[in-house]
Amino acid sequence: MKLAEMTWPEVEAYLRESPGIILPTGSTEQHGPIGLIGTDAICAQAMAERAAEAAGAIVAPVQALTPAQFNLAFPGTISLRARTFTALVYDVLASLAGQGFTRIYILNGHGANLAPIRAAIHDATQDLDAAFAVRLRSWWDYPETDALRRSLYGEWEGMHATPSEVAITQALVRAVTGAEAPPEALSADYLKAHAGDLHGDAADHRRRFPDGRVGSHSALASPEQGRALLDTAVREAAADYEAFLKEA
Ligand code: NI
Numbered sequence: 001m002k003l004a005e006m007t008w009p010e011v012e013a014y015l016r017e018s019p020g021i022i023l024p025t026g027s028t029e030q031h032g033p034i035g036l037i038g039t040d041a042i043c044a045q046a047m048a049e050r051a052a053e054a055a056g057a058i059v060a061p062v063q064a065l066t067p068a069q070f071n072l073a074f075p076g077t078i079s080l081r082a083r084t085f086t087a088l089v090y091d092v093l094a095s096l097a098g099q100g101f102t103r104i105y106i107l108n109g110h111g112a113n114l115a116p117i118r119a120a121i122h123d124a125t126q127d128l129d130a131a132f133a134v135r136l137r138s139w140w141d142y143p144e145t146d147a148l149r150r151s152l153y154g155e156w157e158g159m160h161a162t163p164s165e166v167a168i169t170q171a172l173v174r175a176v177t178g179a180e181a182p183p184e185a186l187s188a189d190y191l192k193a194h195a196g197d198l199h200g201d202a203a204d205h206r207r208r209f210p211d212g213r214v215g216s217h218s219a220l221a222s223p224e225q226g227r228a229l230l231d232t233a234v235r236e237a238a239a240d241y242e243a244f245l246k247e248a
Contacts, residue, residue: 003060011099014058014118020103020245021096022055022237024048025117027110030074032161036155036169037076038064039161040148043107046230047139051107051237057070060096063088064155067112070199073206082116089120095117097124097132105241108138109165112197135244140164142236145229152225156182158215159191164229166218179211180217186215 003011003021028042037133041064067085071077080088085197114136121134140146140162149157149164157164177178179197199205199214206212 001052001058003058004183005126006058011058018057018103019101020051020055020105021058021060021101022048022105022107022241023092025058025066025106025108025110025113026062027062027066028029028064028067029071029079029110030161030212031166032081032216032218033179033211034218035161035166036173038045039165040109040153042172043082043139043165043230044107046168046172047109047233047237048107050230050234051241052127054234054238055241057105058243060092061168063092066110068197070197070202070205071212074212085113086116086120086123089117090124093132093134095125097128097130102132103245104132104134106134106136108136108203109155109164109196111138111159111195112207114138114196114202133244133247134236135240137237137240139233139237142233145233148229148232152227152229153217153220155185156215156217156220157219158183158186158213159194160197160214160216161210161212161218162216163218164225165218167221167223167226168230169188169207169226170221170223174206175218175221175223179213182217183209183211183213183215184243191215230241245248 024044031039045062
């Protein structure tokens, strides 16, 4: 059930049965020459809505404005400062926990969200009177989804504008053609050093990665692969959410 399409008495009745809610988080940033600006939000929202449907859970509106500072030199990117996003997530947690949503499942689609979300969880856990638990998962970390994307794309999955996320948006929205040539291949050391979207200054980032792809060969994507990735991630997200609810 989508929170935005429910009435408050319906939410109150739900809370008598379940303390759980799924909160998708994405981004609004360039995703290379053939990836959509809303890729991370589109992926996380679709997965969260379908997993919620499967698990009988409420899904909150997607949080699509998040930190993406390193992509600001590409038009269309909108970035929150990390502290703004941390404050926003804190307020969302405080709102929900205060009403009895004491099992909050964050389904994430953007690496740079992880550190600010963890900071918000840390502070909210310290400050708030309500006892609540938060589980934070990025969809590409679900084991079967991760294995599938690696089997489909290997090293060309890369870091940004990944063929897996582009494939999912092709299944959900539309496919853009182009960028047939592979991007610069990145070393394992580079990938490790920049995990969690730890990139530098926006102008430097565009100079270093002129078309926006960071080691990802987006053009390997197809809508059929996107449907398979989406189905796998939804199944794993629903199962993980249900396991989270069962934990004390
Ligand atoms: Ni992305």
